[in-house]
Amino acid sequence: MADRQPDVLAIACPDGSGGFTRLVYRQLDEESDRIARGLEGVGIGRGVRTVLMVQPSPELFAITFALFKVGAVLVMVDPGMGVKNLGTCLRQAAPEAFIGIPKAHFARRIMGWARETIRINVTVGRRIFWGGHTLAQIRKGPDTKFDMAPTAGDETAAVLFTSGSTGVPKGAVYSHANFAAQVEILREVYGIRPGEIDLPTFPLFALFDPALGMSTIIPEMDATRPARVDPTKIIGAIEQFGVTNMFGSPALINRVGRYGATRGIKLPTLKRVISAGAPVPAAALERFRTMLPPDGEIHTPYGATEALPVSTIGSRTILGETAERTARGEGVCVGKPVGGIEARVIRISDEAIPRWSASLMVAPGEIGEIAVRGPTVTRSYYGLAEATARAKISDPESGGFYHRMGDVGYFDEQGRIWFCGRMAHRVITDERTMFTVPCEGIFNEHEAVFRSALVGIVQGGSVKPVLCVELEEEARGREEETRAALLEIGRSNRLTDGIETVLFHPGFPVDVRHNSKIFREKLAVWASKQLQAMPLTAGAR
Numbered sequence: 001m002a003d004r005q006p007d008v009l010a011i012a013c014p015d016g017s018g019g020f021t022r023l024v025y026r027q028l029d030e031e032s033d034r035i036a037r038g039l040e041g042v043g044i045g046r047g048v049r050t051v052l053m054v055q056p057s058p059e060l061f062a063i064t065f066a067l068f069k070v071g072a073v074l075v076m077v078d079p080g081m082g083v084k085n086l087g088t089c090l091r092q093a094a095p096e097a098f099i100g101i102p103k104a105h106f107a108r109r110i111m112g113w114a115r116e117t118i119r120i121n122v123t124v125g126r127r128i129f130w131g132g133h134t135l136a137q138i139r140k141g142p143d144t145k146f147d148m149a150p151t152a153g154d155e156t157a158a159v160l161f162t163s164g165s166t167g168v169p170k171g172a173v174y175s176h177a178n179f180a181a182q183v184e185i186l187r188e189v190y191g192i193r194p195g196e197i198d199l200p201t202f203p204l205f206a207l208f209d210p211a212l213g214m215s216t217i218i219p220e221m222d223a224t225r226p227a228r229v230d231p232t233k234i235i236g237a238i239e240q241f242g243v244t245n246m247f248g249s250p251a252l253i254n255r256v257g258r259y260g261a262t263r264g265i266k267l268p269t270l271k272r273v274i275s276a277g278a279p280v281p282a283a284a285l286e287r288f289r290t291m292l293p294p295d296g297e298i299h300t301p302y303g304a305t306e307a308l309p310v311s312t313i314g315s316r317t318i319l320g321e322t323a324e325r326t327a328r329g330e331g332v333c334v335g336k337p338v339g340g341i342e343a344r345v346i347r348i349s350d351e352a353i354p355r356w357s358a359s360l361m362v363a364p365g366e367i368g369e370i371a372v373r374g375p376t377v378t379r380s381y382y383g384l385a386e387a388t389a390r391a392k393i394s395d396p397e398s399g400g401f402y403h404r405m406g407d408v409g410y411f412d413e414q415g416r417i418w419f420c421g422r423m424a425h426r427v428i429t430d431e432r433t434m435f436t437v438p439c440e441g442i443f444n445e446h447e448a449v450f451r452s453a454l455v456g457i458v459q460g461g462s463v464k465p466v467l468c469v470e471l472e473e474e475a476r477g478r479e480e481e482t483r484a485a486l487l488e489i490g491r492s493n494r495l496t497d498g499i500e501t502v503l504f505h506p507g508f509p510v511d512v513r514h515n516s517k518i519f520r521e522k523l524a525v526w527a528s529k530q531l532q533a534m535p536l537t538a539g540a541r
Contacts, residue, residue, distance in 0.1 A: 078169075
């Protein structure tokens, strides 16, 4: 891209004083060459697992591509996942090098993260007591073209950790071929072309932009708190730079959409919005769509850290067709599999499945676990043989494998996937198995409900289905009235007529990455305590 469009803007990043630091493609390429040469000089080369903990900035882009150029293995973790999880993840990854801002190095030394394996340190900023090198030192050297490492497609390129929404985060092993396939699928599925201008509100997605030839506008926001973003900062950046593409979590789409819709704001340059991390409520799509031009659309791809994207669907189809079925309890439609991805729905099992067989598949329309294979699907978790065995199904006939998504769903008559929740979150009572997303879709239609979550609580040796509800702000104070209405709604549908308890939560626990995935395990613990503190009286609660 630097050869094709050397003077096109590559990155614009807030400089802290109201302006932007800008790099064109030629400068980004030269800077990453300079850093690559320095990294190689201190021992960070091909195959060296290297943790990168740097805030969204020109340095993040330059260092990332420098690591790819030397053939190092990039290790990416979310700082917001918590100190305990961070320590566990870094111990699993066994990194040999650590590149980070001073705050990250301070935490690393105090907490002892991967102290047994890390032998090279690079500080982006001021180095204090921890020793090692600084980025300023690394950058010194001749400004000559760097010859990239001759990495192969099946060679490990990165270890990217999952969000940990259903347990401890796991490191998915990405090959260079996985990344190359992702770039091509994103380009083809969404029609992304060089010269577009992107506003990525999730740092990892921003790193695809240079490979796609887009100009990256880093927004002024805390990337770990998209649900609290200042809408004026997002809208202002779109207007100032003429942004054509935007990535945002459902929480960010909801917040910015509420602000823009109530003020009649229009964003005529924004043709494409991509939102992932959790299902996007139809109401949030409708609000945000009011700001887009007539040909603009919001796309909601389905996938996971281990396999992204698997399928995709647009807001026109959702709002014009599938949202109505979601409200009836049919789940959330996530569209047809994208090019190169084979998706299957297999019978639900909590055990490992060592070998693929066609007999594993269920009939169309029947809910089962979603399993996928294709060029973007990662082969293993780093250092976790047991977790890998539980998540992968070997297919000796093809020489490949299927990845078990851990999600349940089904295929409809058009070959589209309908998502019905996490397999681990299904509520198994004495009478039936209840799937979270279909049940929640029925209750989420009530105007007072911001979002809901079905959890199972053990009482008297049996599992009791409990609906946890987070209310819209304007509905708070009307809990008893809303509870009665929700219980009536539940009784009127065969999927939910076993729900007799509704609890109101002030703010659901959610993942740091997208602020959208509900931590139902934590919610179940909270609900259990609530029930213990509130002895049952006559009638439903």
